[in-house]
Amino acid sequence: EAGVTQFPSHSVIEKGQTVTLRCDPISGHDNLYWYRRVMGKEIKFLLHFVKESKQDESGMPNNRFLAERTGGTYSTLKVQPAELEDSGVYFCASSQDRERASTDTQYFGPGTRLTVL
Amino acid sequence: TQLLEQSPQFLSIQEGENLTVYCNSSSVFSSLQWYRQEPGEGPVLLVTVVTGGEVKKLKRLTFQFGDARKDSSLHITAAQPGDTGLYLCAGGAFAGNNRKLIWGLGTSLAVNP
Numbered sequence: 001e002a003g004v005t006q007f008p009s010h011s012v013i014e015k016g017q018t019v020t021l022r023c024d025p026i027s028g029h030d031n032l033y034w035y036r037r038v039m040g041k042e043i044k045f046l047l048h049f050v051k052e053s054k055q056d057e058s059g060m061p062n063n064r065f066l067a068e069r070t071g072g073t074y075s076t077l078k079v080q081p082a083e084l085e086d087s088g089v090y091f092c093a094s095s096q097d098r099e100r101a102s103t104d105t106q107y108f109g110p111g112t113r114l115t116v117l
Numbered sequence: 118t119q120l121l122e123q124s125p126q127f128l129s130i131q132e133g134e135n136l137t138v139y140c141n142s143s144s145v146f147s148s149l150q151w152y153r154q155e156p157g158e159g160p161v162l163l164v165t166v167v168t169g170g171e172v173k174k175l176k177r178l179t180f181q182f183g184d185a186r187k188d189s190s191l192h193i194t195a196a197q198p199g200d201t202g203l204y205l206c207a208g209g210a211f212a213g214n215n216r217k218l219i220w221g222l223g224t225s226l227a228v229n230p
Contacts (some may be wrong), residue, residue, distance in 0.1 A: 108159030
């Protein structure tokens with residue numbers, strides 16, 4: 001079974017440019033999550049999709065970030081325009097269980113390392 | 118704001134030694150998860166503890182959830198070089214259908230042969 005995949009693995013852009021990150025969850029997983037780790041800080045939750053709906057987007061930093069999950073399969077996270085503080089590693093995760101959150105395992109992708117110059 | 122304080126941040130020990138990593142919070146969590154992350158990869162779940170006072174063992178690793186579900190520890194017995202890596206704790210902040218994980222900063226463990 002294929003795991004969570006993310007593309008690209010690395011992205012280097014200049015301040016003010018736009019970048020789109022993609023996440024393909026494990027097939028059949030309704031839950032999809034985005035997290036971010038800024039250097040020197042802990043991993044932080046960004047948002048959670050259930051199928052194509054945003055269940056919780058309380059961690060999205062500001063309106064420069066737009067996440068979509070059309071059709072409830074893959075997801076994209078667009079940053080427009082990118083700022084220096086957006087640099088970090090963006091992780092995507094997916095999970096299957098819709099009923100019991102406490103034992104629902106989140107499987108993580110390898111992350112996209114974003115560098116904004 | 119819920120926070121998880123993880124300590125120590127760095128640990129370098131000799132093969133065969135024991136070690137303990139701690140995660141502490143003033144908040145109650147629905148569950149506490151421990152992950153291990155290798156360079157260039159995402160975190161991989163080791164264990165989930167759900168009940169206050171729960172203890173789980175995974176070979177030489179022992180995980181404990183505090184009685185009040187505010188803290189947790191990871192104890193490794195007779196560490197081996199293969200245990201080297203980044204260990205992360207994450208608390209489940211689950212309310213309704215929300216499944217946010219609150220993360221500690223991580224413990225970078227180096228086990229020297």
